[in-house]
Amino acid sequence: SAIPAKDAAGYFRLPVDRAFSMRGFGTVVTGTLAAGSVARDGQVELQPSGRLLRVRGVQVHGQPAERAIAGQRTALNLADIEASELSRGMVLTEPGRFRPARSFDCRLQLLPSARPLRHGAPVHFHAGTAEVEAEVRLFPPARMLRPGAEAFVRILLREEQMLWPRQRFILRQFSPVITIAGGEILEANGRRYRRGESPDARLSVLGSGDWSAVLKLLVREAPLGLSLADLIARTGLTPQELAIASGSTKLRWLADGEWLTDPDQMEALRRKLLQAVSDFHSAQPLQPGLGKADAKAAIAPGAPAFFFDELIATSPELIADGTVIRRRGRQVVLQQPEEDASERIEAAFRQAGLAVPTVPEVLGASGIDAGRARAVLQILLRSGRLVRVTDTLIFHAAAIDRLKATIETRRGQSLDVAGFKEMSGISRKYAIPLLEYFDRLKITKRTGDRRIVI
Template identity: 30%
Template sequence: MATDNKKFLIVGTAGHIDHGKTSLIKALTGIDTDRWEEEKKRGMTIDLGFANLQLPSGIFVGIVDVPGHEKFIKNMLAGAHGIDFVLFVIAADEGIMPQTEEHLTVCQMLGTKKGIIVLTKKDLVDEEWLELVKEELKEYFEGTFLENAPIVPVSSKTGEGIDKLISEIDKLARETSPKIKKGILRLPVDRSFTVKGFGTVITGTLISGKVSVGDNVEILPQKKQVKVRGVQVHGKSVSEAFAGQRTALNLSDVSKEEVERGNVIATPSFLRPTDKVDVELILSKNADVIIQSGHKVHFHHLTKDVEGEVYLIDKEELLPGDKCFAQIRLKEEIIPVFEDRFVIRNYSPARVIGGGEILNPLPERKFRKRFKKEWLEDLKIFKGKEKEKILCYYVEKFPGKFSKKDFVQLINLSPDEVEKLIEDVISKKSLLSFGGKLYSTKYVEELKEKVTSTIEKYHREYPISEGMNKESLRTSLKIPTELLSQVIKELVEMKKFEDAEGIVKISGFVPKAEGTRFEKIIEKVENTLKSFNFAPPDLKELLSNLSIQEEDLNLVVNYLVNRKNYEKIGDFLYHPESMKKIREILKNHFMKKESLSVGEFKDYLGISRKYAIPLLEYFDRTGELVRKGNERIKGNLK
């Protein structure tokens, strides 16, 4: 049935209870969207109902029947998020009613741009009354997205006007751009149930990307990965579903209790949950409340309904008809993306009072200080919608924190679009990428200066050291290994640094002890080692005997090894003169004999096995001796 080149749209209904939304859908499609026995009994829509229609142009539309009664407004909000345009239903015999106003607010807050005003129950009024109601509606919708919308009178009972309405729907459908098929999969769940013989099935409106049989998908915020066993669109099995379609997924290895309305089915590893969002908040001109920080609300995002508190950022209070920046803190996690729309209802009594747009879907911290200049400037960048500026903002503000895939959520682009945007910005020399993370050019240049000054300071504090260990440098600056390696590489290429075996130093630096605090320590160590000749104290004993810091002793040992030809053998440090004498003794021995035993070596030097074995093994490693069983023969000893 479904092919990638066909257009699929979602049409929502809105309007007061008993104004004929369900009957209208049945007249249009032949489908009764009242699914539950209670709905039949009470004569009202309690939960979401769905139908589908293929228009004369060949465009497929899914029609969402939403409840009109105030007690079921949250169910209405669960179905309203994915609509492309709305059939705004008003009964000709009653006109504008309380939920008419509330549903209009919902549509406007969710960013609905197009719609058709459907005047139902035409058969109950005469032509004169019909014209009066039309005039009332034109006046009522002035200044809203429905200001220039066609008004189509119909009778679901007689069928009068239905063909005209289908024609208007078709016209609007042809003018409407389909949802984004190239983005990641986002499917907000509005129902979860079990089908005997199949297992868990979820339904929802696919708002971006596509999903195919066999795909691995992620249930959020649970972060549970599952496989798609089957896909249905409008009750028919298909191999894949696309953005804009009412979709049912049969999921493997998950119970219906593990996935519920408000969850999101998504491409794995792109989206993160959060319990707070920074937003532009609009308070409806019809709201009868004034919002101050701490105001409790019901927050509706996609199919999720969660309690939260509003904290104003650039106003002391928000009046009806006004807007401001705010942070909304939530009691449960949601899965927001930049530019997503939301609706808020007053906590008590629960009625729709406003909504707006998500600017920062993943705030780093809680907003604490109203009118803080830095915070306001940040939000103005988001509000400007220039995605290159937003990308650069995140990279400059949080260097190395975000990878490329994070920007799918942060700036609402497909992975390919993110890749292209980043390539463009890198080509302008504004950003750099190391180890899969992004950094601003300015940050990297400042980091080069910081690395240089850190090494210079190290040289001043430890003038006998060959240089600073890379890992110590990375830890002190708290930066990723990949970034530090790149910075050091560039500094080496600029001939400002020398890098040898993980030790970094300023070019031309030569360790020295003269005139430094290490000069006397080195003198003490040299005299001690010289006096003990072939049986020096081990490093722990040396540390205790000389009463010096372990760090200083380690630096002195390395200095003596690197600069004064001392030999570190096991836990012992040998004076060059001692090592020279040992080599002379070995040469003399091999002039007389072909092999050397451990006992002979001990006797020559007057030492115990504690010293003899490490020394012999050292000469084995250098190749000066070659072990044969329990004895040694001469190697490259000169």
Template identity: 30%
Template sequence: MAAEGHFIIGTAGHVDHGKSALIRALTGIETDRLGEEKERGISIELGFAPLDLGGGQVAGVVDVPGHEKFIPQMLSGIAGIDLVLLVIDANEGVMPQTHEHLQIMQLLQLQKGILVLSKCDLVEPDWLDIVEEEVREQVAGTFLEKAPCCRVSSVTGEGLSALMDVVREQLSHVVPRDSGGAVRLPVDRCFSISGFGTVVTGTLTSGQIKTGDTLEILPAAILARVREAQVHDKPAPEVFAGQRVALNLSGVNRDQIPRGSVVGTPGLFRASQRVDVRVQLLEDAPRAIKFRDPVHFHLGTGRSVGQVVLLDRDELVPGDEALVQITLDHPLLVHRGDRFIIRSYSPMITIGGGMVIDAEPQKHKRFRAEVTQRLHDLASGDLGFWLQKLDELEVARVKDLEKQTGTGRQQLLQGLEKLQEAGQVELLAEQWVLADRVRSWKQQFPRIVAEYQQQHHLRHGIPRATLQAQLSKKLAPKGFEVLLQWALAEKLIVLNRDLVATPDWQPQPTSAELKILKQLDDCFRAAGFQVKNNKEVLLSLGFDGLDSEAYFSYLVLEGSLVRLNQESSLHMDSYRQAEQLLVTTFQQQETVTLAEFRDKLGSGRKLTQAILELFDSQKYTRRTGENRVAWQLPRPV
């Protein structure tokens, strides 16, 4: 067995075939808790017990009801088990619920099971051979076709030791669940305990939970804190995927967590009311499913009435399968790859089941070849599904894909690396993007930049932020920077300081604009260190209605002006004088104050402050209190 020892064993079979008695004989636990169960002698609700496997390993056991009226309860318990014990009364043989339970397990694609002939003390050995042969005929072609068969008596203890040996051997082949993924706990019971509060139980299908963790209850979307976790009625500081878990939750009451709710990692999951699925209709289903027929949809511990939308046909006949969309009456937490069961609306009998392909699809139009093809592609495998979701999202971090696909982080990363090696996706900083989209973006760079240049002929290029916004609003700045560097390396574009331009682009001012530019240049040159702020300069020249940013940007990039800050600029000649004065000053003294430098410049305090702050930002100087000291002074020009 795997070292973790986190296994779930479930029972199945017809009512009164000895499932609960078998669990009691193996564990010493009476799983029938309700007075009605004890009075009627049948299981009505799910029962639970720990099974000691030896060597310090304990498996959780789920005892399910066998009566046809309680199939919904059976479905809540059978989902998520690692090993099933199909119990058949040796005296009665295969009965109707034996057959239906077998169909359900087959539709859910359970992998491991043991055939258990119970009440063997009541029949002759020869009769047991006949019953086993009958059972073998019933399970032919199913996952139990080659399953071991054990003959036991819960009364005398006959065969129980041999059964335990077989259980341990079967569990040795079970692949451990993913405790490193997101938390997902389908709730099969919720109750209140005086002095403790709300308690939920279920099988932890993925992830791990610690005392003190904050989790989300879905579909209610309520946060709750784990006050205490238990496994088999014993406190556990941490619980892992594959364990039967009880959580004492604070911040939520019992009425907010009905059966079918899911306790999960906060912010990662959303409940769905529309799902794309591959559905298989049983060969012995009483009739075909027609467009918009209602069905009972069972997934995990949850259930809802669903409306079947056939996409490529008008009816689904018994024994056939199809890709369909199901619209649910109320939301359920659904993941791609989840198995489900459908039962007819009336009478309620199992008619089929299948697998979820997409948990958050768009509403489809019928008889569209592209819709059918897309669903076939999605159903073909995880890599194709991830590519589709990535296409829909445009860009996605791993956590976004976790949420959209219901796949664990480690599995996703391994798959994305394969897709990257195959040249189908690219990683832009922390975001994954389809390779085709990246190529398209790079091709769009010159077009977007050229269009901007045509509209802004006085500019030396397009600002990076503007280019990013026009390219994609979903691409993060770090990812955009990676993409920009790739485009620069391929010489599709060039950088002009912080502006992006097409190769060989030069601004093209008109004669009227050249006249304005000369007036601005002359004004700043003449004013020197007595220059006013930009707005006052414009007013003095009568340019108060001018789109000044384009003109100032042009003069800065042409080397005529230096921007000191958002409000003020200085002519380049004056700025060079200020640099030289700074060098000269520190040749004569170790520190300089703002007032001292103002007097040396013959300027005002505000402009001097702007010049010194620019020097600080360029690391020419470093401020220490009211003084500035030399740092990396400019070299003489």
């Protein structure tokens, strides 16, 4: 019969029903391809272990083929694994798309012929080719499901299994081993509900088949939105299907379709960021702005860099200035004590030439407290009037420019440390750090114990 296009276009999944070794070929697995397609020399992921394997060869209905598609009886010759490492119930999938689970939430229909199903009842779970022991967890206040009834239920599995949204399954009781219920998986590794919280409304959305409503629910539950990989793993939809489902919502894609966000949540984060930056300006008037890394850790921990950059870029009152965030139009304005200290600090380094004093010595003579003095020093460094050569050595820009001009008159010549000391009139204490500084600027290039002026 014809295979629906959506199955063949979906993500590859092959539940394994047999695994064996064939002379001249090696390890072979067989099964009915549940979705997607697989080709010779392609790569697949073994679930639930996550191990990546290469497909040496493909057979469809016993005949060699270049590719198998959904619905076909398929045999795969796998490289880099022994048949003894494979077993019925494992699943081969497209790499990086799905994640195994130890529990799932579902819509369960108890057969009329079954006995009442109690909370905590042990059962056999069957899906695809997998069979595993499991336990039924009824959501409060229910403690028992009556024959013929339907309810939202959580199933705990004894072993990790590869599950996917809307997958059908059956439950069998232990003794006698008979089928008692069937259901549909709505969410693998379901969220933790608060005491007294009913999951019915939420699970009703997940099981509605309205993918636009499902996306809105999932994205709004995530403070920062969800990545494309997360959405695929949680819905089983392709990027094209996700784009269509999100098209009728206010949800917005970032990073060329790699991240889906809720504009209302983004606006709330922008307000928090604006408040954090404003508070920082009030508390630290001599600082240019709040550090981006600190702001991200406080406002959007765990967010990818492009998400936080988008948050700043779409905030009309904020601007990213290098590694800091500040309010637009905001400039550092020094009060008279800081202005006087700035002049003292700059003069101390300007008058010292290349034999500069220590930073604590200069700041101690600035006339203001240490905290404000360090802030004024940073302003002078950012303005370019002072130049930091090492963590502990700072020079006036005019002194560095004069030395640079002197060095450049010797372009093409070589210098050793002694010659540099003689030329600049400074001790080794300053000569080595300055030479390394000019190496970083590519004005000089170290070759052994000498420098070539480039």
